[in-house]
Amino acid sequence: MTKKYDYLIIGQGITGSSFAWTLYSNKKSFLILDSQEKNSASNAALGIYNPITGRRNSLTWNADKLSNTTEAFYSKVEKILEKKFMYKKNIFRPFKNNRDFNDWTIRAENNKFKKYIKKLDNKGILTSKSGYLDVSKYLTETRKYFKSQDRYIQEKLNSKNIKTKKSKIIISDYNAKHVIMCLGINQNQLDLFSHLPLRPVSGNSIIAESNFNSKHIINKKISVINTSKNIIHAGSTYHNGFENMGTNKIENQLKKLIKKKYKIKEYKFGVRPVTKDRRPFVGRHSNIKNLYIINGLGSKGVSQSPYCSIELFNYIEYKKHLDKEINIKRINT
Numbered sequence: 001m002t003k004k005y006d007y008l009i010i011g012q013g014i015t016g017s018s019f020a021w022t023l024y025s026n027k028k029s030f031l032i033l034d035s036q037e038k039n040s041a042s043n044a045a046l047g048i049y050n051p052i053t054g055r056r057n058s059l060t061w062n063a064d065k066l067s068n069t070t071e072a073f074y075s076k077v078e079k080i081l082e083k084k085f086m087y088k089k090n091i092f093r094p095f096k097n098n099r100d101f102n103d104w105t106i107r108a109e110n111n112k113f114k115k116y117i118k119k120l121d122n123k124g125i126l127t128s129k130s131g132y133l134d135v136s137k138y139l140t141e142t143r144k145y146f147k148s149q150d151r152y153i154q155e156k157l158n159s160k161n162i163k164t165k166k167s168k169i170i171i172s173d174y175n176a177k178h179v180i181m182c183l184g185i186n187q188n189q190l191d192l193f194s195h196l197p198l199r200p201v202s203g204n205s206i207i208a209e210s211n212f213n214s215k216h217i218i219n220k221k222i223s224v225i226n227t228s229k230n231i232i233h234a235g236s237t238y239h240n241g242f243e244n245m246g247t248n249k250i251e252n253q254l255k256k257l258i259k260k261k262y263k264i265k266e267y268k269f270g271v272r273p274v275t276k277d278r279r280p281f282v283g284r285h286s287n288i289k290n291l292y293i294i295n296g297l298g299s300k301g302v303s304q305s306p307y308c309s310i311e312l313f314n315y316i317e318y319k320k321h322l323d324k325e326i327n328i329k330r331i332n333t
């Protein structure tokens with residue numbers, strides 16, 4: 001007889017992993033299927049979580065809520081796995097000119113920003129409640145752990161493995177009460193949730209060896225993280241589409257920023273799943289009762305995936321209201 005699961009998760013990027021840990025904490029049975037795609041967004045991510053983002057240095061959507069959920073979530077996983085992959089770090093943004101200084105002086109007067117500002121002088125601004133997740137380690141350790149418990153299988157889901165019967169989805173021979181799609185941009189390859197417009201935004205990052213060392217994440221056009229002594233992770237680029245545009249932009253800026261020699265150890269490339277309104281896609285399929293999605297996390301998978309996972313779990317299990325801003329019901333079918 002086939003084993004019964006409460007949940008089947010398709011995709012083990014940052015999103016599928018966060019949903020799996022949510023199920024684990026709530027003692028639900030589950031199986032993850034993942035095809036380990038080379039160019040998944042998670043494989044290229046710097047892993048930064050940060051309440052102040054973008055060229056305009058705006059507060060991110062739900063900044064306060066996300067910053068509390070994010071650190072609590074990953075530190076719980078660290079305890080279970082007895083591994084470290086989350087690092088709290090401030091972010092230092094060096095100023096280009098007086099205008100930057102003036103802009104930040106005005107911003108610093110605003111109560112919404114005040115609590116995130118650690119230090120401001122004419123050299124730059126230091127902000128807090130940020131850090132980074134070593135995404136590669138988080139995903140590898142998560143996979144290893146769940147594989148050892150027979151909760152992980154490497155398998156690619158194709159349309160021919162999908163059936164629907166009495167408004168319910170059945171994937172191959174797996175017997176699961178609920179199916180959660182966490183496929184990133186590959187969701188567009190399946191004929192499910194095809195009314196949800198997910199846009200590909202490709203990007204690069206690099207891992208390099210350099211004797212540049214900083215205890216803060218440095219941000220000026222690109223971000224630079226010292227992930228260990230003499231090792232940096234730098235990025236990112238943004239390009240509308242699937243194309244790999246290379247790392248020239250990152251390297252040009254890196255030279256100006258660190259003013260030191262570096263030797264590239266690894267080039268990373270991935271494609272982000274982006275939504276028009278920059279809010280995630282979370283919710284239940286309109287016709288298939290046991291099919292759900294978490295996707296469209298754009299450039300903020302690390303901070304948004306724990307929040308979206310908990311929201312969806314509470315919606316499925318306890319019929320709680322799903323945050324309207326992330327609910328796929330906002331998109332007309």
Ligand SMILES: Cc1cc2nc3c(=O)[nH]c(=O)nc-3n(C[C@H](O)[C@H](O)[C@H](O)COP(=O)(O)OP(=O)(O)OC[C@H]3O[C@@H](n4cnc5c(N)ncnc54)[C@H](O)[C@@H]3O)c2cc1C
Pocket residue numbers: 010011012013014015016033034035036037038039040041042043044045046047048049155156157158182183184185186187202203204205235236237269270271272273294295296297298299300301302303
């Ligand atoms: C260069 C770059 C830098 C970034 N930096 C940051 C950052 O600093 N901070 C941050 O928060 N975010 C960052 N991001 C964004 C972040 O990577 C994404 O938000 C996040 O990875 C999305 O995760 P996901 O799990 O939804 O999708 P993905 O990472 O694409 O994962 C999808 C998973 O599904 C699996 N899959 C796909 N198709 C199938 C199939 N048919 N069957 C089975 N499995 C399948 C894949 O193997 C993969 O594991 C960055 C992205 C890029 C490209």
